[in-house]
Amino acid sequence: MILVTGAGGLLGKKLVKVFDDDVVGVYYKSKPETSRYLSLDLSSLNIKAIEDLSPDVIIHAAALTDVDKCEKDPGLARLLNVDVTREISKVAERINAYLVYISTDYVFDGKRGNYREDDEASPINVYGLTKFEGEKEVMRFSSNYLIVRTSTPYGSNPASGKDNFALWLLRKLKNGEKVRIVSDQVTSPTLNTNFALMLKECVEKKVKGIIHLAGASPLSRYDFSVLLARTFNLDEGLISPASSSEMNWIAKRPMNSSLNVEKAMMLENKPLKIEDALKTLKKEIEENENSEII
Ligand SMILES: NC(=O)c1ccc[n+]([C@@H]2O[C@H](COP(=O)([O-])OP(=O)(O)OC[C@H]3O[C@@H](n4cnc5c(N)ncnc54)[C@H](OP(=O)(O)O)[C@@H]3O)[C@@H](O)[C@H]2O)c1
Structure with a gap:
């Protein structure tokens, strides 16, 4: 049995879908679409309920x-x-489970981009630092793990009660609203469906160590937005470029945290180029009769 924490989130939602009936979804506020789920506030650090279920695989x-x-x-x-x-890593070790920890491109400082799995992490904000420390806890307490770094996930459905960047942008353009989007910050936007399929294959093959599972095309948010507008036949003239220095962000963001995905190219489910990922996104949105985007 596979246990997924954050099962109602942007990535978790897709993960529980690809693993289907073999899955238990752990959630706090966003109930996952699974027949088996567990409501748990992980911040209590009391995760005995996970240990009692004794899953073979934990995807955190x-x-x-x-x-x-x-x-x-x-x-x-x-x-x-x-x-x-840390607590999840200890439990995984006690029950002999294979642990998959979802981490982020923000462990890198963004000075260079195209980061490989063994490049040195050097986070520049609290989020990146705490996720990197999470990676270290996994390596310290678990002997059977995979650390998966991904970047700027997006998908065809809201999750955890909010839109992701792609849905937010499509909604704005559909309403004819002008948007200013950062053009000097580069990531590797990742379609959550592509991510979930790659991760499923890694779990089936029991891949170990660190792997980057992300989209194959490094892009600024601005370039990503223009491609989204073109794919959905919306007015790209509504989008204008902005500099990250104009944003009222509290945390610093890495300038180029794009991930090198050469290792993931060995999988049968490969990282998608942006054109293919956006075609899939469009198809998913068109097939979703509840979507107000199209
Ligand atoms: N979003 C990004 O830009 C990004 C980029 C790279 C990597 N990642 C990594 O990918 C993973 C999944 O991210 P995501 O984008 O899917 O995020 P998300 O939609 O924000 O989901 C995060 C999940 O964490 C759960 N959570 C938060 N506090 C909790 C608590 N006290 N107890 C139990 N569950 C709690 C939430 O559950 P409830 O909604 O049920 O409260 C939510 O489903 C994360 O590890 C993240 O660091 C994200």
Whole structure:
């Protein structure tokens, strides 16, 4: 049995879907679409309920993902991203489970981009630092683990009660609203469906160590937005470039945290180029009769 934390989140939601009936979804506020689920506030650090279920695989996707909130409340960031990860790693080891920890491109400082798995991490904000410390807890307490770094996830459905960047942008353009989007910050936008399929294959093959599972095309948010507009036949003239220095962000962001995905190219489910990922996104949105985007 596979247990997924953060099962109602942007990535977790897709993960529980690809693993289907073999899965138990752990959630706090966003109930996952699974027949088996467990409601648990992980910040209590009391995770005996997970140990009692004794899953064969634990995919730990829950985290405090709001980068500015982490900066404002480093104590909460540490509790959720480091302490919870430590407890989960210990439980995984006790019950002999294979542990998959979802980490981030923000462990890198962004000075260079195209980061490989063994490049040195050097986070520049509290979110990146606490996720990197989470990685270290996994390596310290678990002997059977995979650390998966991903970047700027997006998908066809809201999750954890909020839109992701792609849905937010499509909604704005559909309403004819002008948007200013950062053009000097580069990441590797990742379609959550592509991510979930790659991760499923890694779990089936029991891949160990560290792997980057992300989209194959490094892009600025601005370039990503223009491609989204073109794919959905919306007016790209509504989008204008902005500099990150104009943003009222609390936390610093890495300038280029794009991930090198050569290692993941060995999988049958490969990182998708942006054109293919956006075609898939469009198809998913068109097939979703509840979507108000199209
Ligand atoms: N979003 C990004 O830009 C990004 C980029 C790279 C890597 N990642 C990593 O990918 C993983 C998944 O991120 P995501 O984008 O899917 O984030 P998300 O949609 O914000 O989901 C995070 C999940 O964490 C859960 N969580 C938070 N506090 C909890 C608590 N006290 N107890 C139990 N669950 C709690 C939330 O559950 P409830 O909603 O049920 O409260 C939520 O489902 C994270 O580890 C993140 O660090 C994210």
